[in-house]
Amino acid sequence: xxxxxQKKKKIIKTIKVDVDKCNGCRAxxxxxxxxxxxxxxxxxxPGRARIRVxxxxxxxxxVPVFAGEYTPAECAGRNKYIIDGKEYDECAFCRASCPSxxxxxxxxxxxxxxxxxCESEPSLEEPMCVQWCxxxxxxxxEREVDEDEAPARNEVDxxxxxxxxxxxxxxxxDAVARLKKKS
Amino acid sequence: MRYAETGFNLEIDLTRGSIERVPTDPxxxxxxxxxxxxxxxxFWDRVPPETEPFSEDNLLIFGTGLLTGTPAPGCNRTILxxxxxxxxxxxxxxxxxxxxxELKHAGYDKLIVRGKSPELVYxxxxxxxxxxxxxxxxxxxxxxxxxxxxxxxxxxxxxxxxSIGLAGENRVYYASVEQGRSSASRLGLGAVMGDxxxxxxxxxxxxxxxxxxxxxxxxxxxxALKFIKDRNEKPIPGVMPILAGLGSPQEMAIHDEKWxxxxxxxxxxxxxxxxxxxxEVETLWTNTMENMRTRLLSCHNCPMKCGAAISVDxxxxxxxxxxxxxxxxxxxxxxxxxxxxxxxxxxxxxxxxAFTAPQTxxxxxxxxxxxxxxxxxxxxxxxxxxxxxxxxxxxxVKREGIGDILANGTHWAAExxxxxxxxxxxxxIKKHEQLPLKLGMLxxxxxLMYSTGEKIxxxxxxxxxxxxxxxxxxxxxxxxxxxxxxxxxxxxDYFLNWELRGExxxxxxxxxxxxxxxxDWQEMMHYIDDCxxxxxxxxxxxxxxxFHIHNLPTLISAATGFDLDEESLKHVTKRxxxxxxxxxxxxxxxxxxxxxxxxHWKKRFPELEEELMDKxxxxxxxxxxxxxxxxxxxxxxxxxxxEDFVKRRILKEEASSKGSTS
Numbered sequence: 001x002x003x004x005x006q007k008k009k010k011i012i013k014t015i016k017v018d019v020d021k022c023n024g025c026r027a028x029x030x031x032x033x034x035x036x037x038x039x040x041x042x043x044x045x046p047g048r049a050r051i052r053v054x055x056x057x058x059x060x061x062x063v064p065v066f067a068g069e070y071t072p073a074e075c076a077g078r079n080k081y082i083i084d085g086k087e088y089d090e091c092a093f094c095r096a097s098c099p100s101x102x103x104x105x106x107x108x109x110x111x112x113x114x115x116x117x118c119e120s121e122p123s124l125e126e127p128m129c130v131q132w133c134x135x136x137x138x139x140x141x142e143r144e145v146d147e148d149e150a151p152a153r154n155e156v157d158x159x160x161x162x163x164x165x166x167x168x169x170x171x172x173x174d175a176v177a178r179l180k181k182k183s
Numbered sequence: 184m185r186y187a188e189t190g191f192n193l194e195i196d197l198t199r200g201s202i203e204r205v206p207t208d209p210x211x212x213x214x215x216x217x218x219x220x221x222x223x224x225x226f227w228d229r230v231p232p233e234t235e236p237f238s239e240d241n242l243l244i245f246g247t248g249l250l251t252g253t254p255a256p257g258c259n260r261t262i263l264x265x266x267x268x269x270x271x272x273x274x275x276x277x278x279x280x281x282x283x284x285e286l287k288h289a290g291y292d293k294l295i296v297r298g299k300s301p302e303l304v305y306x307x308x309x310x311x312x313x314x315x316x317x318x319x320x321x322x323x324x325x326x327x328x329x330x331x332x333x334x335x336x337x338x339x340x341x342x343x344x345x346s347i348g349l350a351g352e353n354r355v356y357y358a359s360v361e362q363g364r365s366s367a368s369r370l371g372l373g374a375v376m377g378d379x380x381x382x383x384x385x386x387x388x389x390x391x392x393x394x395x396x397x398x399x400x401x402x403x404x405x406x407a408l409k410f411i412k413d414r415n416e417k418p419i420p421g422v423m424p425i426l427a428g429l430g431s432p433q434e435m436a437i438h439d440e441k442w443x444x445x446x447x448x449x450x451x452x453x454x455x456x457x458x459x460x461x462x463e464v465e466t467l468w469t470n471t472m473e474n475m476r477t478r479l480l481s482c483h484n485c486p487m488k489c490g491a492a493i494s495v496d497x498x499x500x501x502x503x504x505x506x507x508x509x510x511x512x513x514x515x516x517x518x519x520x521x522x523x524x525x526x527x528x529x530x531x532x533x534x535x536x537a538f539t540a541p542q543t544x545x546x547x548x549x550x551x552x553x554x555x556x557x558x559x560x561x562x563x564x565x566x567x568x569x570x571x572x573x574x575x576x577x578x579x580v581k582r583e584g585i586g587d588i589l590a591n592g593t594h595w596a597a598e599x600x601x602x603x604x605x606x607x608x609x610x611x612i613k614k615h616e617q618l619p620l621k622l623g624m625l626x627x628x629x630x631l632m633y634s635t636g637e638k639i640x641x642x643x644x645x646x647x648x649x650x651x652x653x654x655x656x657x658x659x660x661x662x663x664x665x666x667x668x669x670x671x672x673x674x675x676d677y678f679l680n681w682e683l684r685g686e687x688x689x690x691x692x693x694x695x696x697x698x699x700x701x702x703d704w705q706e707m708m709h710y711i712d713d714c715x716x717x718x719x720x721x722x723x724x725x726x727x728x729x730f731h732i733h734n735l736p737t738l739i740s741a742a743t744g745f746d747l748d749e750e751s752l753k754h755v756t757k758r759x760x761x762x763x764x765x766x767x768x769x770x771x772x773x774x775x776x777x778x779x780x781x782x783h784w785k786k787r788f789p790e791l792e793e794e795l796m797d798k799x800x801x802x803x804x805x806x807x808x809x810x811x812x813x814x815x816x817x818x819x820x821x822x823x824x825x826e827d828f829v830k831r832r833i834l835k836e837e838a839s840s841k842g843s844t845s
Binding site for chain 2: 023024025026027030031034037039040041042043044045046047048056057058059060062085086102103107131132134135
């Protein structure tokens, strides 16, 4: 018992997306871009939003998607999903800021954007997109979960290991030495 | 820095193929706000009254509202202005949807199109890059089809596209401009776009819109959203369902059509069908709607769901519909809801106005049945009403045979057909087809709105004051308890004392003076919305809306940095109202044009009607002919309008006494 109490808890922030309830108004994009402008709310621009409604009105497709991680390359192959007779491109659910599409990046600089669930001081009760979605297509939930016992792994370690797997130690050491010389 | 607006217009001359980004004069924004106000100013300055609708000199203006594209909920409207081929007056028709905010984010407040392209073209606006592109491959395509072709060609899924169909290409006088979720349909703007050989305008914008006082502005937006949420949970008791909530009438969501089907007139706006709405009809129509409607839809940044995706084939969404177009074809053809929803899909692709088109088709059917039109003019005219409507729609949008005449609307068609056909074009105001309403007793408020409204469309003039009295004083008191939207407490008294029967009932109550106040209030709210780009559905149209005269000045000021209060906003609005009227007066509009259809009410009161017109004109600062006086124009800084009126002999130079023409 004592062991369990010492276990660390962490909060998982989740925005549940009910695509059937989305009315395609894009208020989430508007308020997201306004909240993240500096000074706060001084401008709006869906082009900078960290949430996009993937809209294909004539296919009745409306999927709000939050900006996730940056990826330098687009997927080589993409799946299509048919759900309730509607054909969705895999990208309709993908959160990546990726070269294959022109959103989730700053329109002027091209720098990737990522949803931060409106983290701020003082913190908001709910992210702004959820507050502005009167259709209740976006529902905010916080779940408490036990933290993994294994300590979080160093990102560099993960990356290097994958390179070792692929190319072997020797090639990798050579490459690092070469790059170091260059810089 | 300019706030809420971009400070630039995009000027396209299609004759020369020139594209210019032109800075605007900030003083014009202060004097006229934006949208309709600055459209009217541009029109006054640049389109002289001799201009023909189908000429290179006619402008087609797509003006975003001053607050369009800001986070203010429901501020998404584009106000289109041009010289109407049908009324030959200054036309302004609005659309919501997504196109206006996209144009603003591309960096332009207005798109101003002049000239005529030698070939069919479309515009592609991508922030600072603007191209005039060949559209010959889109010739004859539907409005939605065109948009899809262009999106794919540009590989721009996020481009917003306004387009015309066959009706616009063929200059049908009631052709619409469609953008999928919304359209600007009234008064033939699509015909002018077609005359300019402009098939579509695709826009993609990724620039910021700036707000002057961000925290104050967003606070007001948050308040409005909270109000809307509460208000949506509390429909107003005592009024019919479609008037109980916010938004435009919730025709896509509400199934109870007893009021429309029994109070509005069927066919060529002739036949009332009392007792039509039976349980059987209700079940059938409810099933139709439930089966064909796949989703309720909103416009840009608006929590209301006034539109719907409608499926008439294998697609999940064949087209998008809103409001009363649900029933206009159904009732025009004496058919059922399924027919109405099916033919509306074709009509939307062709791009015609859903009020005027079915009225004109019903007019043709009546003329045929009366023997004025015969098989000679209409060879192959089918037997059944529904087949006739499809046949007529096809002829009209192609301008084939009789369609070439009917394409000009009932007034001009009747004039051309002759043989007493004008008696059948009976539902017009200023040569423009109206809602098919034929009622009993004259209502003074509606009489004045119909007569003097220069939008020439009642749904765009009526609004915040209840359409009818409540039966008991208790109900009226309950309504007034929670009514902060009134500009003045006296409106509550007007309503409290308004009875269904007896001394304080129509036509003598509301009195002439009260009527002037009520009409002026409702009209003022619409004019404000048409300048800010706020949807009427959150402001001027419904009862007890979130936006009203007491909070709009603060909202506009916080967005723009202006220092507007109620008085100054009213003053600007009055200036815009008079400038719109001035544009029409110098095109020959007179008091004689300002009247509802003769058969709109069975019981008319000519003396009372004259008094209403006299008093209202005076109330507005207009002379007996409805022309703004020198003093009125001077007070509104419109002395240049007065000078023009004198030059054109619309007003006499020196005049003082009341009876004169000044």
